[in-house]
Amino acid sequence: xxxxxxADESVEDGIKRIVSEEIxxxxxxxxxxxxxRSEAIHEVRKHCKKIRGVxxxxxxxxxxxxxxxxxxxxxxxxxxxxxxxxxxxSRSYRRCAPIGRRSARALQxxxxxxxxxxx
Numbered sequence: 001x002x003x004x005x006x007a008d009e010s011v012e013d014g015i016k017r018i019v020s021e022e023i024x025x026x027x028x029x030x031x032x033x034x035x036x037r038s039e040a041i042h043e044v045r046k047h048c049k050k051i052r053g054v055x056x057x058x059x060x061x062x063x064x065x066x067x068x069x070x071x072x073x074x075x076x077x078x079x080x081x082x083x084x085x086x087x088x089x090s091r092s093y094r095r096c097a098p099i100g101r102r103s104a105r106a107l108q109x110x111x112x113x114x115x116x117x118x119x
Contacts, residue, residue, distance in 0.1 A: 003054060011058065018054050022047045041080045048077035 005014035026047035029040050052073050059066045 045077045048073045
């Protein structure tokens with residue numbers, strides 16, 4: 001999605017509108033029941049990145065606000081990245097766990113067969 005300032009709005013109003021729209025979209029992504037948790041997190045992180053990009057455009061005029069808002073969206077996205085990694089690791093563990101259990105059973109079978117032949 002490209003960003004556009006309306007002809008009848010000031011730059012400040014346009015930036016506020018664009019950032020508000022991105023925040024609203026991020027909230028919709030989080031509340032979307034059709035998205036997996038990791039997908040929703042990814043989408044929200046993308047919106048944070050877009051917001052930071054828009055803020056960078058007006059940084060020279062809004063230095064004080066930029067520092068605060070940029071840090072907030074950066075840290076929020078970073079926190080979500082940790083959440084996304086945990087979700088991903090959990091999914092990987094669940095996929096591998098059945099393999100691990102089968103391997104453990106096979107190892108137990110081999111060990112009991114081996115101990116039976118040694119007696």
